[in-house]
Amino acid sequence: MAVFSGSGGGGALLVDGLEAHGLTLPQLSDATVQAISKVFPPTHRQLPFDFGMLNPQAEPDPEVKGGGVGIAVDRAMSDPAVGAGLLLLTTQPWQEKVVEAAISAADRTNKPLAFVQGAGNHGDIARRMLREAGHGYFDSPHDAFKVLAVLAHRKEPEPATLPVTGCGVPDDLPSGFLTEPDARKLLEANGIPTTRWSFAKDADAAVRAAQEIGTAVAIKAVSAAIVHKSDIGAVRLGVQGDSAVHDACETIAQAARAAGVPKLDGYLVTEMWRADAELILGIQNDPEFGPLVMVGAGGVLVELMKDVQLRPAPLSHAMAREMLDGLRSRALLNGFRGRPPADLDAIADVLVRLGSIAAASNGRVQELDINPLFVAGNRIVAADARATLA
Template identity: 30%
Template sequence: MAKEKTRSVCKEFIQEGLKVVPEDISKQIIKSYSVDVPKGRLVSTLREAIDFSKEIGFPVVLKAVSPQILHKTELEGICLNINSQKALKNAFRKLKETFSPPDKFGLRGFLIEKMVPEGIEIIVGLQDDPQFGPVLMLGTGGILINLLDDVTFRVLPVSRGDIAEMINELKGKNLIEGYRGAPPLNKEALIDTVLRIGSFGVDAAGLYESVDFNPVLLTTDQAVVVDAKIILKGEVSEPRLIPPAPNTDNMDKFFYPQNVAVVGASSTPGKIGNAVFDSLANHLFTGSVYPINKSGQDIFGKKSYPDLKDVPSKIDLVVIVVDMSLVPSILDQCRELGISNMLIISGGGKELGGEREALEREIHEKAISYGIRIIGPNCIGSFNSENYYDAFFQLHERMIRPGPGNISFITQSGTYGCSFLEACEIVGISKMISYGNRVDVDEADMIAYLADDPATKVIACYLEGLGDGRKFMKAAQQTVKEHKKPIVVFKAGRTKRAAQAATSHTGAYGGSYGIYKGAFVQSNVITTDSFEELIAVSKALSMQPVPHGNGIAMVSNGAGPMVNAIDFLDRFDLNLVRLENRSVRDMTEHFPPFYIPENPVDITGSATAADYKFAITTLMNDKRVDIIMPWFVLQDTPLDENIVPFLDELNEKSDKPILCGAIGGPFTEKISRAMEEVGVPVFRSVIDWITAARGMVEWSKIIRR
């Protein structure tokens, strides 16, 4: 059945107002994609069932078929392991009685099929996701799907490599590879089947809400779709497969404006309009700033203007701190004056619903029509350390503005924007964008812009959702492939939709973080599980060279954190390497006998800065070590402050990343800051320390693929 025939059949059911494609038709569709299904036939009489059973042989399965039946087992609509004509007669009569009268259930008939040999149960599903469009799900099927929650996703279309990765992510992969002496199952047959189902998912995009092939029975010989359920949309929609290109038009003016107008600038301390104008007018920004205020009062000694048209200079960027209801008319003025950029700090848009949601929609439509780029609304502003353009409403006494660095940060959360900036006080930052409701500029636009930004080496992102999932993927893939810049993401809001609210297994697991996670893998994005980990990985990638592999070596004057770290190694795919014999010999000869020169290297509480220097130098020269990970108990008296210049010297020489850790009070914090000032990152928890190493290894794998 060609793509056109598949779409035609599904459209006919939609036009008839039916939600479910009957199983026999679903199997005909998927069989046309060379997917194996049991030999079967739709029958309406017992005689037809008996005749077909003679043709295919026992055992057989008998199922009630109706577009109104979603879950046959719950309605006792299936009879398994029928081994004789007598058993078939009993099963047929039972189903006929259960689904009587037939019209009540929309009964099409009964599907009789050859019973498939036993195998492990896999689920393959499809879903039309609101963010990413058609997506593919793979998981451990049957009843285990609810028990193990063992599923993984990818955005369609997929490759064989994508499917192999998905299988490797499953908890049930050991069952496929052969468990406790069982022979390995036909993994290639499973990959073929999933790939063909993916092709169907692309061809039928826009027609289905979700599709279940559950179970797919996998044996040593084959993969067979035993049950098929296609749940249709209420109406046909356009397939969402080709994303729009990211739009970087006029993005420079958000970071390099010469003339900025602040609409709503205030002379009253404590007001947002006062704080924003203070950030722009009273600190290091070298451009010109114009307050727009009906009062006519000077603000910080600068003449105010009642309207944008009264400003004597050509405005590059308008910053909005007045009520959003005024924005449509301000956009009209911007169009007349040829102003191309607007930053809306004001909130009160779609997050309030109703009329305010309609207002935000009007702003979006005008921005598109007028060709005006907008960041916001409902954000805290933006920042560029290169020229100290700074539109934040956080006063300088309350929030640190870091110096220049090579990390750029985009965030949906203003709170995390403030926190990330201050966390980068020493390492520095290039640009920060708080984008709020993304009425125009979205994550993909910002990533594409930063990809071309020579001041940005690492792109960090805090996300709660995406404006357009496929557009994000396209921007991320191009950034990594063409510009070799890592993108580090922390995605919050991971709770999946309640399973009982969905009409299929695939629908129940969709809308969850799993879909985002799969999309991030396909986009070569590095993911983290907390805001702290986001900072840790970003700092490591910013400050240190890329490792050649996943071999780590730890050294410390306190064993506890190293023992704690070892617990995470398997989970993070890090290898605590066995040191070369030469390394062990050199340290054995150099150190006192109570030091332990094996990895992890324990130089005990007696360690001095010179001891650390010798140990780190030895690890630098060990070919098995890819990442050097010192942990410092800076409270211990023998460890003197010479550790800082020693690390500075070693960091200059090393082509391997050095990732340090330390926990403590004021003295520990003082020395840790000094270490970071010479270019060596220091992490304040074991999980951040290990996550930083994991992020660097992941980036190493990405760029070497």
């Protein structure tokens, strides 16, 4: 980490903070030392660089603005031993000139150069210059260290070389908020398993669907006007027997009418499962970062734990496993209290498939949630899903 400052004391403080974050101050090569010999005296040709020691009469470099400052930053950032830079702006005179020079040098390198504005209100002009030039800044060196430490210690991601699985978004799906049957079709078209299910137009059809499933079932309202079915009482669990199924459908229809939905498309009838763990998985489209894949503690734990990992799509299998390992609730997947350990590779495969959907849809999948994904040993299945298509 190259360190630059307008004062020797400021540079020394930054150097002290490097070790605490697992960062080091490199030794510059002989070639770099030679390249800065005209702008620094012999005693100051190794990092940290103190701009107060620059030679004001140094010959300028036509490719870098800002005289000695630009040359010092440019040459140091070009050194093979330097992976990133940290520049502290203080209340030194001509701060705007320093920023202009540093921006010029930063634009010539593909290495991150972090700016710390330590001059309070005195630095507002420099802040504006940095924003307009597309460079971020920190008001605290501690925040800068945290970010640079993450950049320095991140593993080089395994290329997401797996082919796109499935077909992306089937052509027959409508735009807007999808009903759960359509969301399930999206998952199944891309190789993501769901609980056995059937769509029933009315209560009689729901009875026949439950008979075919042959066990206790869950029954849910189907309507694009209902986003959160359970919130309005439009879900019934553990329903068994013809009369119970018929009564459940009527209860759901009444709940929907009370919520302002006069007519349902029908009912979703699904098998019941006993899961060892529940996860939430999904796709989010961030306006700044693009499509992201999400995994976290699911079911009733979503709001309680807020235990979520996000990665940009597409994903490799190794990246998906890293996401699972980063969950605070990871122990629940290890065979907690005698339950069978989860098949982490199978869960990772679902994440990879979600990443493929997100990457291949070119933004059409605005949002997709699987909550919960039931996990029972090596059995992985989506029990509920919702999605919004552009």
